[in-house]
Amino acid sequence: MPRPETPLVRSLTNETAYRLRRAPFTYDTIGVTGPDDGHSLGDGFHHLTRTAVIGHGAEAFHTAAADLLSWQIQLRAGLGVRSSDQVIRSGSVALLTVGVGPVTTIVAPVRVVGVDTSADRAAFTYGTLPGHPESGEERFDVSLHETGAVRFTITAVSRPQSRWARLAGPLGCGLQSWVTDRYLATLVVH
Template identity: 40%
Template sequence: MPFTYPDVGATRAPTLPAGYHRFRLRRPIGHGRDLFDRAASHVLGFGMQKGVGIFQRANTETAREGTELMVRLGAGPFGIDAPCRVVYVLDDPNRRGFAYGTLPGHPERGEELFAVEYDPADDTVYGLITAFSTPAAWYTRLGGPIARLAQRWFAHRYLRTLPSGTVR
């Protein structure tokens, strides 16, 4: 299935594409290379999605380019299955994570990056969520600002699933 948006991979860029709702959330979770490694394993094993209870399934144990996964947005009978595919995986010495993009059937069109960053200058580890999206279904268009608030609420919840250490 093709991605539902033209800007595939754009969460890699410092500037997110125009025409979408865009946001970045970055916060410190602690210090040390060990914390960075543990947090990276958590992210790459879909720990953020599992931790907030939306993970349904993926065709690989850890995020790899091309991995297809299903998340479930909403609760109970009001939940919506939302298919995604991993666009790319970050595996840099000081930055690890992955981005997934939306597939047909997802209520939004866009991409989201889930990552951790290590700053060797002061040993700080950061959790990072970067996203751009626009409604793809009538009910997300109708939800407007409420859908945007829900997306930000989830981003904060994703970061709370990360292992943490002492924040100086």
């Protein structure tokens, strides 16, 4: 299967990056989606975990890891990305945007909580900042297993933050599930 064209990440202005790095997270338990955490943020938080086998072998893993750490999941899923860094690192900040045509309808500020890379894992976690419609954290994790299977796991813990997100109620959970499915589909690398 041919790889999709690599969309480009747009850069944030220095002023915007500085402002986002200083902004507080909109939730308390930073790192809650980590691999060893019990995902316990309390009442009102929706928990979502999805895993898919996206390829097989070391080459597929390295391709997926490179795409993961360069915002390609978000870009290929149809989001706009303006980031402080082309390659994700701990402390990177970004504005994720959703819109129709040239009109941006949702702006979602995030900051990367942590990055985990090893010979068989590439993962990063970002948390929501003020202005994001949700409050919580999302982890993207690509791993190469002993069997050679390359797995992509997304873990999200969130609750509505903005008024329109609260009004959306169950539709908001459905939208998050739909976006998560799009994320999973972007990284198939057989």
